[in-house]
Amino acid sequence: MTLRIKKVEAYPLNIGYKPGFEFTVSYGTISQVSNIVVKITTEEDIQGLGEATPLPVFNGETQEAVMAVMKIFAPLIIGEEASNISKIHEKMDTIVGNVCAKGAVDIALYDILGKATKLPVYKLLGGAFAFDAPMHYTISIKSPEEMAEESVRRVDEGFRTLEIKVGKVKGRASVDDDVARVRAVRDAVGQGVILIVDSNIGWTVREAIAAIRRIEGLDVLVEQPVRTMEGLREVKSKVSAPIIADESCQSVDDAAKIIRTEAADIISMKITKVGGFYRAVKILSMCEAFGLGYRYDNQIQTRLAGTAALHLNMAFSRGIPSGGTQFLRHSQDFVAQGGLKIEKGVSRLDNPDSPGLGVTAKEELLGPPAVYT
Numbered sequence: 001m002t003l004r005i006k007k008v009e010a011y012p013l014n015i016g017y018k019p020g021f022e023f024t025v026s027y028g029t030i031s032q033v034s035n036i037v038v039k040i041t042t043e044e045d046i047q048g049l050g051e052a053t054p055l056p057v058f059n060g061e062t063q064e065a066v067m068a069v070m071k072i073f074a075p076l077i078i079g080e081e082a083s084n085i086s087k088i089h090e091k092m093d094t095i096v097g098n099v100c101a102k103g104a105v106d107i108a109l110y111d112i113l114g115k116a117t118k119l120p121v122y123k124l125l126g127g128a129f130a131f132d133a134p135m136h137y138t139i140s141i142k143s144p145e146e147m148a149e150e151s152v153r154r155v156d157e158g159f160r161t162l163e164i165k166v167g168k169v170k171g172r173a174s175v176d177d178d179v180a181r182v183r184a185v186r187d188a189v190g191q192g193v194i195l196i197v198d199s200n201i202g203w204t205v206r207e208a209i210a211a212i213r214r215i216e217g218l219d220v221l222v223e224q225p226v227r228t229m230e231g232l233r234e235v236k237s238k239v240s241a242p243i244i245a246d247e248s249c250q251s252v253d254d255a256a257k258i259i260r261t262e263a264a265d266i267i268s269m270k271i272t273k274v275g276g277f278y279r280a281v282k283i284l285s286m287c288e289a290f291g292l293g294y295r296y297d298n299q300i301q302t303r304l305a306g307t308a309a310l311h312l313n314m315a316f317s318r319g320i321p322s323g324g325t326q327f328l329r330h331s332q333d334f335v336a337q338g339g340l341k342i343e344k345g346v347s348r349l350d351n352p353d354s355p356g357l358g359v360t361a362k363e364e365l366l367g368p369p370a371v372y373t
C-alpha cells in the first residue's frame, strides 16, 4: 500500500469564547481561537486532519505566519509517503522554528496512518496504558474569592486537578495578591485536589522565590514561574515545591537542556507546542529515561487537538493527572463526531476503536483555504 500525499490544505479557524469563559492569564485576556487546520489527502483519498495553535506571546507564531509557512511546507510534503513521518519532519526542519505548523502536519499524518492501518493513533504510539485520562480545569486570574468559588464548582463537577493562574494583571504582578489567590483556592477545595500554580512567566526570580516560599506549604506544584531556563533553575534551587517547565519546554532540545541543567522537576507536554506526536514521543521517552516528571496540558485549541493529546496521554500514562479542557470555553465545537468526551473530570475517546484520531470535523466553521496540489 502506498500513501502518497497528493494535496495539502490549510484553513484558518476562528471561534469565539462563550460569554464569561474568556481566559485571563499573565499575558492578558484571550477570548478567541485563531488557529489553523491542516488537511492532508493521499492519492487513495485518505484524509488526515491536524491543528496548529499559534500564540505569538508563547511560541512566536501567528495564524498568518502558519498560513504563510504552509505554502513553503506543502511542496516539501506533496509526493512523499505519508508514513515517512521522520523524513517529512526532516524536510520541514530545513526551516527552523514554526513548530506549531509542523505539529499540525504531524497530527494529520498520524491520522492518515491510523486510517490506512485501521488502528487508532494511540495504538500506533504503543497502545493504551489507560482508557481514562483525568483532566484539569484552569482557573483564570480573578479575585481570590471568585477563583475560590469557581474552583469549588469545578471540583464538584469532578475535576481533581486545577490549574490556578497567577502573575501579571494589567502588566503588574503582586506577590501578596497571588498568595491570597492560592490560599483562597486551597482553603475552599480542601486537601486531595492537585493544585498547579501557573504564573506564565509573570514573576521575576525574586518575586517567584518570595511567592513560592509562602504557598509551598499548601501542597502545590508551580509552573513556569519565570521566563528563562536559568531563572527556573535558580528558583528551583531555592524552593521545595516541584517546578514545571512549560514555556521553557517547546522542543526536544529544550527537554535535553532541562535535564542537563536540572532546571525543572516536571515538564508540561502539549502536543501542538512541541511539533506533534513524533517529537512528543521523543520528549516523553527522555523524561521517563532521566526521571523527569511530565504532565499533559493544552494550548488554545479545539477538541480536534484535544483528541490528539488524549491519544498521546493514553499511550504515556505515567504523567501527573491532567490534560486540558480549553475547548469547553469555546462557543462552538469544531468536532462533529467522535473524539474526546469529558465526564466528571475524566476524558475518554468516544469510540476507542475508531481508526486514526477518530474525529470528523465541522468543516463549515473553517475559513477560506489555501490549497496546494
Ligand SMILES: [Mg+2]
Binding pocket: 198, 200, 223, 224, 246, 247, 268, 297
Ligand atoms: Mg502553562
